[in-house]
Amino acid sequence: MDIPWVSIGRIADFEGKVVELRGWLANKRSSGKVAFLIIRDGSGFIQGTAFVGDFFTKDQLDEIKRIPIESSLVIQGKVRREERAPGGYELEINSLQLVFPSEEYPIQKMEHSVDYLMERRHLWLRSKKQNALLRIRNVVMMSIHEFLQSEGFILLDSPILTPAACEGTSTLFELQYFDIGKAYLSQSGQLYMEAGATAFGKVYCLAPTFRAEKSKTRRHLTEFWMLEPEVAYYDWQDNMVLQENLVSFIVNQALKKCQNEFEILERDTAPLQKIQPPFPRISYTEAIDILKKKGAPAQWGDDFGGDEETMISEGFDRPVFIHHYPAHIKAFYMQPDPENPTMVLNDDLIAPEGYGEIIGGSERIHDLALLEKRLEEHHLPREAFEWYLDIRRYGTVPHSGFGLGIERTVAWIAGVKHIREAIPFPRQIYRIYP
Template sequence: MAASWVYIEDIPRIQEGEVEIRGWLFNKRSSGKIVFLIIRDGTGYIQGVATLDNFTEEELDSFEKIPIESSLIVVGDLRREPRAPGGYELLLKRVNIVSYSEDYPIQKKDHSVDFLLERRHLWIRSRKQNAILRIRSEVVKAIRDFLDEKGFVLIDAPILTPSSCEGTTTLFSLDYFDLGKAYLSQSGQLYMEAACMAFGKVYCFGPAFRAEKSKTRRHLTEFWMVEPEMAFWDWQDNMKLQEELVSYIVQRVLEKRKRELEILERDTKPLEKVVPPFPRITYREAIEILKRNGQDIEYGDDFGGDEETIISNQFDKPVFIHHYPAKIKPFYMQPDPENPNEVLNNDLLAPEGYGEIIGGSQRIHDLKLLEKKLEEYNLPREVFEWYLDLRRYGSVPHSGFGLGIERTVAWICGLKHVREAIPFPRMIYRIYP
């Protein structure tokens, strides 16, 4: 009977017997008349052992010459081997090469980041990059599971929009047939506000685009966000959901992706502390922290990466900063009734110097106030008429937030730059591959 094709991740469940593995040659070595082939199949790694018991000397010599990343199909008997990757190895009986990989460009040596980014389509095969993207997948699944279990409805927001959400200076524009300019979405939030009036609790999950000419380690021009929106929730309800979600994501990764965190050599002790409640400070208190740490900053200034790092380093958990000045925040944020110069919003900064991963707020629900804000921000009223309708027909207080996937993944993985937290990064000087 032919050997069954199995995935390497399923081997601990199978434990023994003859199996077939289909994958790629990750590495190889030899010792005397034994050749060790380390094979990966996308789900894991296993050591295949070829000896004179099953092969000729000529065949063993040929195995030593197989280039790394050649694709192959192997058959062999499983056996436990604690010293081998994954705790099992395969006593090889057959080795069939599907395709030779001559002169594979990424070798077992140091390469520059630019070199690797130019070959991102190959770089994602490496152990570290593979581990990062598996953790990203777990983060996405955790978010979906958390919100779905709480009764949220997934609503897809459009990627092409007629207007700005976060400011007109960071828009990617294009000609939209005979209708003039359209823009790549900066956020699905405005559409989620419409959806929450229909479904109560909703979220969208998709790409967002910011034409910022920024080269910091926290910026991409294309990134992914999850954006929940909730009718009848105030800004404090909103923050409670945020800390529950972030804690759920982190604890889920700690539980499900231990192997990947080990590959990344991530110190998990700081992540184990990420449980509610998170500390909360006002914008004014954040300004005082920065001043005590030697920063030249005044009330009304916005925070950049350096300032966020200083603030977040004061805490061993994510920290909320709330009540920012209205003038440095978007038009749709609800002013504080007790101090209309500040808004009922929050940013959530990740610890260990990773900075903002969430921005959220209670939204303006009063029609006249929203109309006034559109004028103050010099935004074209005609493209926001549908948005104003939400305040004309059954308006209610409502709140929401956006969580950036790449920044969250970078923090959980302990990465220096968000470019490794997305499969194919888009930056100010990079749109290849």
């Protein structure tokens, strides 16, 4: 009889049948003549039970009990429903092959410090909670593609190496590029997406970006992933509608597909159930008023940090847009409000539950002369931006876009405090290993 090799993630389809699993021993315990093995294969976890009886002698069971944690195994057995078991099913093991025994595993049941676990991130990924968290990340990433593709967007990859700054010169990672001169790790793919929007109408990139920002907060990484859509003929209000529809879709897909992962993470999903458009919209000036009423020392013209964003979001049960920031605290490419040029047609989207900004977006400057002036005011090298100015020389149009931080979004949806756990291998100012 051919015994099918199946994944734990599909085990419910094989109830009452004998199957083969190929995976690793995640945990174990024993009681007398029975051994309980928690097996993982990357798609999920399942409990396997081995008894002294028809399939195993006492000596064989004793050998099974001595198998080290994280050893690789091939096991066969009958799938049966068991409500008390993790995942609702267990495997009655009738055959076990030890592929390779593990050395003593460095991550034990005892409490470990975050630094200890981060030094062993390559192993910590195997744990239930980290596994669940990165499965949610996978759903977030795939949902982004699904939504934007259904809306007619084209995926357009942006370069990692760039000739100039996009988000200011103080946070650039610099390197020597052969004999040409200096190059930089990309802070954003946005400028290239603006070029793409004039070719395809609707484009997006989803790629790593880099900021040499000496920040140790729970919301910052030096290397992170960002989604950046750009749309020709969109104004700043069209831009916000796109953002709220996208975020709502992502959250609802996670609720639909990640129920087990939320349970593992003990994430209360009631707040996520409320994430439906439209999202509330307040101006920057209104946000300053909210902060002052709460006793914060906020002054008009200040930028918002994590504490201020949290205080503002406390009055809302879903993400809130803050629009019309002062021009002097925002990037050079943002379109001024024609009715008040000291403000820009932008928005920051602040997640609820204290997770802060997850999106920054704006209408872009489409007028050539104004963009030239802004480059000069920001002391940016014009020669590095000539190609960017060409977009305004040849068929310029109003256009808008935004950047969504993947790790911040995943941390919020999953309900984890620090974004270093929302990326497989985090890079911070004090961490580049493993």
